[in-house]
Amino acid sequence: MSDNILLEMKHIHKKFPGVYALKDVNFELRAGEVHALLGENGAGKSTLIKCLAGIYIPEEGEVIVKGQSHIMKSVADSQAHGISVIHQELCLVPYLSIAENMFLGRERNIAGVIKRGQENEEAKKMLSRLGLDFDPNTLIKDLSIAQQQMVEIAKALSVKADILVMDEPTASLTDKETEVLFETMRQLKAEGIGIIYISHRMSELFAITDRVTIMRDGQYVGTVNTRETTNDQLIAMMVGRELTQLYFKDEVKPGKVVIEVKDLVSPPFVNGVSFAVREGEIVGMSGLVGAGRSETAHCIFGIDGNYTGQILIDGKPVHIRSVRQAMQNGIAMVPENRKEEGLVLINSVGYNLTLTVLHEIFRGRPLGNSRMENDTITRYIQELAIKTPSAEQLAENLSGGNQQKIVIAKWLATKPKLLILDEPTRGVDVGARAEIYGFMNELAKQGVAILMISSDLPEVINMSDRVLVMHEGKITANLGKNELSQEIIMSFATGTGGKVNAA
Amino acid sequence: MPLDNTLKAQNGFVRYFKENMGTLIGLLIMCVILSFTTNGVFYSQRNLVNVLRQVSSNACLAFGMTFAIITGGIDLSVGSILALSGTLSAGFIVNSGFSVQQAVIAAIVIGTCLGLFNGFVIAKTTIPPFIVTLAMMQIARGAAYIYSNGQPIRAMIPEYQVIGTGYLGPIPYPVIYMAVFLIICVVLLSKTRFGRHVYAVGGNDKAAIFSGVNVARTKMLVYTMSGFLAAFTGVVLCARMASGQPTAGQSFEMDAIAATVLGGTSMSGGVGKIGSTMIGVLIIGVLNNGLNLLGLNSFWQQIAKGIVILLAVYVDMLKKRRK
Numbered sequence: 111m112s113d114n115i116l117l118e119m120k121h122i123h124k125k126f127p128g129v130y131a132l133k134d135v136n137f138e139l140r141a142g143e144v145h146a147l148l149g150e151n152g153a154g155k156s157t158l159i160k161c162l163a164g165i166y167i168p169e170e171g172e173v174i175v176k177g178q179s180h181i182m183k184s185v186a187d188s189q190a191h192g193i194s195v196i197h198q199e200l201c202l203v204p205y206l207s208i209a210e211n212m213f214l215g216r217e218r219n220i221a222g223v224i225k226r227g228q229e230n231e232e233a234k235k236m237l238s239r240l241g242l243d244f245d246p247n248t249l250i251k252d253l254s255i256a257q258q259q260m261v262e263i264a265k266a267l268s269v270k271a272d273i274l275v276m277d278e279p280t281a282s283l284t285d286k287e288t289e290v291l292f293e294t295m296r297q298l299k300a301e302g303i304g305i306i307y308i309s310h311r312m313s314e315l316f317a318i319t320d321r322v323t324i325m326r327d328g329q330y331v332g333t334v335n336t337r338e339t340t341n342d343q344l345i346a347m348m349v350g351r352e353l354t355q356l357y358f359k360d361e362v363k364p365g366k367v368v369i370e371v372k373d374l375v376s377p378p379f380v381n382g383v384s385f386a387v388r389e390g391e392i393v394g395m396s397g398l399v400g401a402g403r404s405e406t407a408h409c410i411f412g413i414d415g416n417y418t419g420q421i422l423i424d425g426k427p428v429h430i431r432s433v434r435q436a437m438q439n440g441i442a443m444v445p446e447n448r449k450e451e452g453l454v455l456i457n458s459v460g461y462n463l464t465l466t467v468l469h470e471i472f473r474g475r476p477l478g479n480s481r482m483e484n485d486t487i488t489r490y491i492q493e494l495a496i497k498t499p500s501a502e503q504l505a506e507n508l509s510g511g512n513q514q515k516i517v518i519a520k521w522l523a524t525k526p527k528l529l530i531l532d533e534p535t536r537g538v539d540v541g542a543r544a545e546i547y548g549f550m551n552e553l554a555k556q557g558v559a560i561l562m563i564s565s566d567l568p569e570v571i572n573m574s575d576r577v578l579v580m581h582e583g584k585i586t587a588n589l590g591k592n593e594l595s596q597e598i599i600m601s602f603a604t605g606t607g608g609k610v611n612a613a
Numbered sequence: 614m615p616l617d618n619t620l621k622a623q624n625g626f627v628r629y630f631k632e633n634m635g636t637l638i639g640l641l642i643m644c645v646i647l648s649f650t651t652n653g654v655f656y657s658q659r660n661l662v663n664v665l666r667q668v669s670s671n672a673c674l675a676f677g678m679t680f681a682i683i684t685g686g687i688d689l690s691v692g693s694i695l696a697l698s699g700t701l702s703a704g705f706i707v708n709s710g711f712s713v714q715q716a717v718i719a720a721i722v723i724g725t726c727l728g729l730f731n732g733f734v735i736a737k738t739t740i741p742p743f744i745v746t747l748a749m750m751q752i753a754r755g756a757a758y759i760y761s762n763g764q765p766i767r768a769m770i771p772e773y774q775v776i777g778t779g780y781l782g783p784i785p786y787p788v789i790y791m792a793v794f795l796i797i798c799v800v801l802l803s804k805t806r807f808g809r810h811v812y813a814v815g816g817n818d819k820a821a822i823f824s825g826v827n828v829a830r831t832k833m834l835v836y837t838m839s840g841f842l843a844a845f846t847g848v849v850l851c852a853r854m855a856s857g858q859p860t861a862g863q864s865f866e867m868d869a870i871a872a873t874v875l876g877g878t879s880m881s882g883g884v885g886k887i888g889s890t891m892i893g894v895l896i897i898g899v900l901n902n903g904l905n906l907l908g909l910n911s912f913w914q915q916i917a918k919g920i921v922i923l924l925a926v927y928v929d930m931l932k933k934r935r936k
């Protein structure tokens with residue numbers, strides 16, 4: 111590895127109203143290295159990146175790009191300095207095509223008239239480099255989140271940049287796509303490109319990075335060579351204490367059946383799904399992207415009211431055609447996509463926390479019971495340790511992990527019998543993950559039935575009493591605790607597994 | 614290569630028909646009904662040319678409106694800017710001794726500047742476009758009344774009138790203007806970088822910003838354009854009437870919005886096409902004309918328009934949901 115330094119950020123400070131997001135942060139990137147930024151949710155990683163991308167301008171500090179001191183004043187400015195960024199939040203325009211999105215802001219044109227053919231061709235090349243064979247004319251809105259993420263990556267790669275920043279690119283990807291990404295990153299490294307990589311998945315850091323810079327609470331903690339460190343050391347630096355255990359799972363004796371689903375069908379993704387979940391049980395639901403897991407949950411939660419089949423709650427058949435009805439039956443769901451389905455981003459933390467229990471707050475009181483409202487808000491901010499300067503802070507200003515905690519909290523407030531969690535720890539740091547696992551364990555002990563959809567296999571294996579594996583809209587396996595391994599789950603998820611086990 | 618090109622052009626047309634199937638069928642049904650109920654009067658060349666001329670002003674406003682709505686905004690000030698520019702053009706000639714050319718250019722420049730002002734405020738502050746252009750709607754209308762003392766300004770000057778009354782062969786000038794703006798706007802929106810930025814700003818402005826698109830400039834251009842189109846239309850209308858009318862263009866913004874929405878442009882931004890808006894314009898025009906021919910008064914026309922809008926948007930939504 112050469113010592114050729116591409117980028118230096120020195121003594122960076124950035125404040126937001128009520129939040130000191132970056133306090134004297136240092137960072138350095140060499141040519142041909144993958145340098146990870148590691149830190150808990152809210153540590154300031156994305157903020158640092160945005161200071162580099164020209165979205166925020168730091169109040170203090172120096173940015174040196176290829177030997178030149180220069181604070182980025184706009185996105186275009188940053189791009190002109192050879193910096194290309196994949197942001198944490200998907201930044202694609204839904205009604206534009208893949209190619210149009212890839213060239214947004216730097217359209218191939220003659221005198222302002224776009225050369226569509228050339229764009230499509232270049233886009234096609236870039237996509238195939240990532241092993242994708244989409245038609246570049248496909249509209250973004252017709253792609254899944256994971257596919258959109260891949261387009262986002264292709265877009266960043268199509269910029270001739272020598273500094274490439276990836277803020278949690280793998281959060282919504284499966285292992286297969288992640289591997290393609292890593293392969294591409296290795297090629298880029300060989301070409302001398304410097305890559306800043308952010309991820310909460312520790313195993314990825316060891317797979318792909320050369321160095322790791324750790325941040326905590328907006329401060330620089332240190333930089334280590336990946337080869338000379340350990341998982342535990344990184345976590346300790348990041349959390350500021352030893353984290354002895356990530357997964358908390360006590361043995362709970364399952365009670366009576368809370369929900370039973372029989373022959374659930376809702377084409378094209380759900381093709382005959384039957385299962386049951388008992389009190390105190392955590393049932394994992396595994397499968398590839400597009401296997402119909404979220405869609406199954408949507409039927410149960412009344413989002414998709416057009417299913418056929420039967421749902422029994424406490425043994426009684428129920429009609430669930432709307433979310434309201436699902437809630438009345440004691441069902442809660444933490445959706446997969448917190449920004450779009452989980453939160454009203456432009457409203458406050460407090461507003462979001464009480465959205466599901468408004469009917470209680472306003473019961474018999476046209477103006478609402480503000481004491482109850484405040485109690486609920488304080489209680490959940492404390493109980494889930496949501497990091498926010500106040501309940502008035504806007505949800506969009508919180509870090510990903512804290513946003514996720516709000517979504518979980520707002521559904522816990524409904525005191526559900528059945529809690530469906532769809533990818534509960536996506537983009538959530540290890541510390542917060544341990545906390546979320548802790549709540550799940552607590553809830554199970556209190557007798558709540560939990561259905562956890564997750565693509566994170568270690569999470570599924572460690573937290574579930576039982577795992578349902580889905581493939582092409584059907585349940586292909588129902589695996590007990592002692593049968594669980596990544597290989598077995600994957601074999602059923604890809605449809606190559608053996609016959610369906612008896613339930 | 615020529616083969617390739619015709620193929621592409623054909624695809625464009627096929628796509629256009631597919632995308633606008635609902636509204637085109639609606640328009641067709643209306644025409645068929647009118648051909649039975651009006652004893653062919655509807656299809657007389659005179660009447661058809663008439664319809665086109667009548668819709669031309671709404672069309673120009675609706676083109677600008679389509680841009681504004683695609684960016685996720687709206688322009689409520691077009692009717693008032695139209696009135697102000699029209700009044701000014703007549704006034705400049707009659708009161709200030711401008712030549713026709715000078716008067717027309719000055720009036721259009723002023724209207725365009727008001728559009729630019731809208732765009733500037735919208736781009737540089739967080740005041741919603743609805744509010745900004747609502748304010749401009751009041752301001753421009755007020756200015757038109759003040760300038761004219763609330764009275765029409767008569768300007769019986771042939772050189773001026775011809776702008777609105779002239780013909781190129783059998784085709785009235787206003788129809789020509791409409792056709793020219795139609796082509797320019799279609800190209801701008803679908804072929805250029807600016808057009809793509811318009812979609813990006815309305816579809817996901819954060820993505821646009823993060824991709825280095827100059828969002829502020831895009832918005833400013835859009836409202837400037839809308840202002841220009843309104844001002845131009847105002848001059849044409851007043852020239853045709855040989856009089857600067859401060860009351861001109863009342864609630865024209867509503868017809869422009871209606872046509873845009875009929876064409877399938879989403880009020881939440883990011884989606885829409887000029888060609889589809891043109892169909893919306895024609896539907897409203899044919900509806901007005903048809904009801905006129907049938908002898909129904911304009912109050913009924915309003916009710917019919919309301920019903921058609923609801924119906925069309927509902928059908929459009931059904932179509933989208935099925936996908």
Ligand SMILES: Nc1ncnc2c1ncn2[C@@H]1O[C@H](COP(=O)(O)OP(=O)(O)OP(=O)(O)O)[C@@H](O)[C@H]1O
Nearest residue numbers: 126131151152153154155156157507508509510511
């Ligand atoms: N625009 C903003 N206004 C106010 N506060 C903000 C804003 N953006 C970020 N913050 C705050 O700054 C801190 C750092 O946030 P940042 O998004 O950089 O964290 P992160 O390390 O990227 O976390 P995650 O891993 O969850 O993505 C957080 O406390 C967040 O709430």
Ligand SMILES: [Mg+2]
Nearest residue numbers: 155156198510
């Ligand atoms: Mg982040």
